[in-house]
Amino acid sequence: MSQRELVILGTAAQAPTRERNHNGYLLRWDDEVVLFDPGEGTQRQLAFAGRSAAKITRICVTHFHGDHCLGLPGVIQRLSLDRVAHPVDVYFPASGEVYFQRLRGAAAFHETTELRPHPVDAGTVATARTFSLSARRLDHRVGTLGWRLEEPPGRRMLPDRLAALGVAGADAGRVQRDGDVVVDGRRVTLAEVSVPRPGQAFAFVMDTALCDTAFELAAGADLVVCEATYLSRDAALAREYKHLTAAQAARIAAEAGARRLVLSHFSQRYGDDAAFLAEARTVFPDVVVARDLTTVAVPPRRW
């Protein structure tokens, strides 16, 4: 079975607290590990989470406010320190390229791991073995991209149809791979023994005011990580600083038809996170209030 899970490394907006480090989210998706928004201290949070920086294959940065990127130099330097042999792709808004360059060269070290920077704008930015990665522009105070990772659509095989048509053993693999197979002189097509299966999707929406692209990123996603800097009682602040409230994040998940919502990026002004859960649950059922060093599964599809 494929391993798809989100390791939450940090959940604080702007200023870290004793309980919450700055942002950091590690998505394990089959044979890839994608790090989103490494805030300061991500390198050490990885150690606390028992995860190795050496497994990271891609890094996505939404924008270049400090709480979303100051952990990048530490991670980049750690890759070379650990002699990581595979290349690591880094995707970030092209408008913030000067910050990426400064972060990459923030201290003296020998960069031995191949880093492949991708200053990008909206669109599909990468196609991997089991997903495509795309970006959409969000509405924040600096150039910001939300991210969507999406499995290509496939086919779900129907065991009863396979049996009825006498397709068994290696033939079942063949019809899936080749689109048809000949059984006892009769041609059986993939369409006869399977139905379309939309791919799983993960969305990362942070930081932004409420905007259409947030809904588009989250459309039908199995797991959505969404910033919820504020509670609704501070909606005016959210508007002023171009952030979301917990209720708005939940509305995005609900209207986009998402399956599970992870709220994060909490302002330190709030003492505990129960209010975020309560506010979001009035709008959307499957809500996780992110806590540092916890893991959230990408919910498996049930047919």
Place this chain on the structure above:
Amino acid sequence: MSQRELVILGTAAQAPTRERNHNGYLLRWDDEVVLFDPGEGTQRQLAFAGRSAAKITRICVTHFHGDHCLGLPGVIQRLSLDRVAHPVDVYFPASGEVYFQRLRGAAAFHETTELRPHPVDAGTVATARTFSLSARRLDHRVGTLGWRLEEPPGRRMLPDRLAALGVAGADAGRVQRDGDVVVDGRRVTLAEVSVPRPGQAFAFVMDTALCDTAFELAAGADLVVCEATYLSRDAALAREYKHLTAAQAARIAAEAGARRLVLSHFSQRYGDDAAFLAEARTVFPDVVVARDLTTVAVPPRRW
């Protein structure tokens, strides 16, 4: 009484561990707070230590390897976030100025706190109310400065001499301030009622191979923080990477006539720190093996 103490924020070399964050040392010295070598995560370590970044008056960086400076952007940005009204002076090796500039501009923020960068070489770099700050070149793989903070020499008043010469009350303050005072028609000079009192000193020696300047920095210092990346059994590695062993750090403290030695900057290859203490104590008596989030007093003078 003056408050002089060292708050240890992080103690790891190169890679942080669960127990040790990257470097970070906060020296409280009367009305000033000087931060040395802010490694990644210093901002959050301050929160764990219950200390405010807003109190920092000066920052000294020995060199621009990541474990000694990647926390600088977070601290700088935090000063502005907390609307710190006083200027903050930052001292660093002039040879590393490009790294300072990248760290200062590593992310998008509004720098409202006045930052005064001082790219410096060896010599006295600042004179404050109760100390002067000087730098000396150390012997590492990149341009590195050790730091020494030294109280100006003063006079220690002798109560029995004051009493014998009839100097009492406000007159005691007068002779100390003005150099003499007239009591019952007789002029009493400061030299008659006091002896010279050398100022207290703090030294910060990190990272370096064994070199003369390390001894000069530590000369007669009350508190010396010294890197001890390795144990003597790995002295060849220490030489190769231009670092110190615990025994060498202790030798510096002993031969320099220092009073208390704090060892730090431990390689993650060692499981526990008892061996560092044992090794150093064979050479020098007052050794503290630094642990994160502990405080070490600058030992008061006993006369």
